[in-house]
Amino acid sequence: MTAVAPLTSPAEGGLGASARRAWRTLRASRAGTVGAVLVALVVLVALLAPLLAPYGQTEVHFDTPFQRPATVGFALGTDDLGRDILSRIIYGIRASLQVGILSVLLAIAVGTPLGLLAGYFPKLDAVVSRLNDVVLAFPYLIIAVGLAAIGGASLTNAAIALGIAQVPTMLRVVRAETLRIRERDYVLSALAMDASPWHILLQHVLPNCVSVIIVQATIIMPTAIIGEALLSFLGLGIQPPSASLGIMLSDAQQYIFRAPTAAVFPGVAIVVICLAFNLLGDTLRDALDPSTSA
Known part of the structure; x- marks a missing residue:
């Protein structure tokens, strides 16, 4: 009697196909290309901040103000x-990316496992989804400000607060994708072969959630950067004399009419960073969205 091989997840080798599809879409999309180039430049500026900055971030020249x-x-x-x-x-861009990356990683680390469990186990879904709905009822920035106020003002605490505030969104996205994937033929085949739930989640469901996690990360990133600027503006984020785009805006409001460019330039930097990640995220979503993929 010939053994029947179980269906395998298309994620085996499919991640490479998704990457190639994303690359083709980026090259074909003018907005995506602009976003990718801007993101690359922003990351390069952050990495090379000590080399690119003409002066130190706390270096003062009392004889040349304004x-x-x-x-x-x-x-x-x-x-x-x-x-x-x-x-x-330049140093403020580095701080913004640090907070953004840390908050995105935290949101992924917490939201992804909870989303997988809620999407695959109906009994857990009833509990996790209701708790998630309660958290989503509160505005994102209100949660971040509250957590930052409790934890204290620092770059790390700001990143943790923003990351925790983004967990419900990541959880909801991963849960929805898990609900879709668990009905696919390769998952049903694995169930028929008596595979354990953890094997199915790790070998079949999680690899196929990678694309939506990446897209959601590019969406969370600009939100976290704006959140960091807000927390620093309110005195709950990065603390002086360290440079932060939010701190620069907060300081500049005191002399906005005397030196308006001191507020304009940090504001433009925030807009450019967020625009870059939004353009890149929109293009990746079009490329990797399973509902539009061939």
């Missing part, structure tokens, strides 16, 4: 303490 942009030695001018705005923006 210098205008294009002043010799200060391309974007200086603030009230004579600190170079360009240098502080």
Whole structure:
């Protein structure tokens, strides 16, 4: 009697196909290309901040406050303490990416397992989904501000607060994808072969959730960056004298009419970073969304 081989998950080798599809979509999409290039530049600036910044992030020049942009030695001018705005923006971009990456990793680490369990086990779903709905009833930034206030003001605590606040969204996305995948033929075949639930989750469901997790991460990233700027603006994030785009906006509001560019340039930096990740995320969603994929 010939043995019948069980159906295997298309994720075996399918991740490479998804990557190739995403690459083709990025190349074909002008918005996606712009987003990918901007993200690459932002990451490069963050990595090379000590080399690119003309001055240190806390270096002051008391004899040259409120210098205008294009002043010799200060391309974007200086603030009230004579600190170079360009240098502080470069270091602020690095801080924003640090907080964004940490919060995204935390959201993935917590939200993905909970989403898998809720999507695969109906009894757990009844509990986890209801608790998740309760958390989602509160605005994202309210949760982040509350957690940051409890934990104390620091870069790490800001990242933890923003990451925890994003867990419900990641959980909901992974749960929905798990519900879809568990009805696929290869999962039903594994069940017929008496595979354990944990084997199915790890070998079949999780690999096929990778694409939606990546897309959701690119969506969470700009939200976390804006959240970091807000927390720092309120004094609950990165603390002076360290550079942060939110701190720069908070300081600049005191002399907005005397030196408006001190607020404009950090604001533009936040917009560019968030726009870059949004453009990249939208393109990846179009490329990797299973409902539109061939």
